[in-house]
Every structure is written in C-alpha cells, then in structure tokens.
Amino acid sequence: MRCPYCHGSDDKVVDSRGADSGSAIRRRRECLGCGRRYTTYERVEALPLVVLKRGGEREPFEPDKVAAGIRRAAKNRPLDAARVAEVVEEVHDQMQAAGPEVSSEAVGVAVLERLRDLDPVAYLRFASVYKEFSDPRDFEREVALLQKGLEKTTAPKRRGRSRS
Ligand SMILES: [Zn+2]
Structure with missing residues (x-):
C-alpha cells in the first residue's frame, strides 16, 4: 500500500478489525518511511448480476x-x-x-x-x-x-x- 503522506510503499498493519457489520475489514497501517498512520478497507468485489x-x-x-x-x-x-x-x-x-x-x-x-x-x-x-x-x-x-x-x-x- 502506498502511504498517502510520503508515498512510500513499506508499511505494517497495526490493527485489523471488521467494519460495515462484517462486510469489510478495516486496517490501520503505519508507514515505515514517515511513521504516520492511515486506514485501508478491504471488501469483497460485488459479483455481476x-x-x-x-x-x-x-x-x-x-x-x-x-x-x-x-x-x-x-x-x-x-x-x-x-x-x-x-x-x-x-x-x-x-x-x-x-x-x-x-x-x-x-x-x-x-x-x-x-x-x-x-x-x-x-x-x-x-x-x-x-x-x-x-x-x-x-x-x-x-x-x-x-x-x-x-x-x-x-x-x-x-x-x-x-x-x-
Ligand atoms: Zn509515509
């Protein structure tokens, strides 16, 4: 994941939990370059109907x-x-x-x-x-x-x- 602050690409996940009543996973990440934290969401791609x-x-x-x-x-x-x-x-x-x-x-x-x-x-x-x-x-x-x-x-x- 690219850091939104310094655009570095090394990070570690510091926290991971369910979001949107289980349909997504929210991860707190810490940039190894600048040390700032940001959040990413992971969800299942909707299947085409x-x-x-x-x-x-x-x-x-x-x-x-x-x-x-x-x-x-x-x-x-x-x-x-x-x-x-x-x-x-x-x-x-x-x-x-x-x-x-x-x-x-x-x-x-x-x-x-x-x-x-x-x-x-x-x-x-x-x-x-x-x-x-x-x-x-x-x-x-x-x-x-x-x-x-x-x-x-x-x-x-x-x-x-x-x-x-
Ligand atoms: Zn950074």
Whole structure:
C-alpha cells in the first residue's frame, strides 16, 4: 500500500478489525518511511448480476433494458421517468439480494408486482408482453386478478409448447 503522506510503499498493519457489520475489514497501517498512520478497507468485489433467460442463455442484468420495457408499457400513462427509475432501482436491489444469478421470470414478476400498484394499464401491457398473452381471455383473467388485487402475480406461460 502506498502511504498517502510520503508515498512510500513499506508499511505494517497495526490493527485489523471488521467494519460495515462484517462486510469489510478495516486496517490501520503505519508507514515505515514517515511513521504516520492511515486506514485501508478491504471488501469483497460485488459479483455481476446475471439474468438466466427462458431459452437458457445468460446475460448481464441491464437496468436500462428493464427501464425501456417499463417505459414501453407506460406509454401515454401518468407514470413519470422518476417513478420508472425508482421501480428499476427497487427491482435491481431485489435481484441483487437474490443473485448473483436470477431468472428473467423473477425480474418480470418483480416489475409486475410494482406496476400493479402504480398503474393498471401499464401493468396489463407489461404482462401481455411478458406473459405472451395470445388470447383475449388472457386479459380477462389478468384483469380479474388485478381487481382482486390480492393474488400473487402468476408465472408466465412456458415457451416451447410441446410439439409431439
Ligand atoms: Zn509515509
């Protein structure tokens, strides 16, 4: 470690303890050149968040992509950019806590759970893309769920319907 005072590179650790409730180690160091003390922190490098897609491929979690999906669903709806950014951030935090690898389903459900409370139209639009609605009855079912407001968001349809 380079001393911040004299830029010498020889030091000794004089104290070492946990910090940030165990997620970091704080070390007091003493420069062997000038004798002054300084502090360093050591922490685990955050793992990149990976999304496992329905087709089996993996890609990095991209907040911008999630935001674009929400914006499309919220077009002409009273859902401002700040609110969308908030949703993305909440979803990102939730996925990070569940990570380092999450399914695209989990991301979609996390978005839907928030949109349901914010804007029913944006919710339905997002659900129609995400759940691959193919029939007006899909909408009816979803609207019924929305009206009950209690049900948990249902899982999307499985891709690759049996072709036997
Ligand atoms: Zn020094």
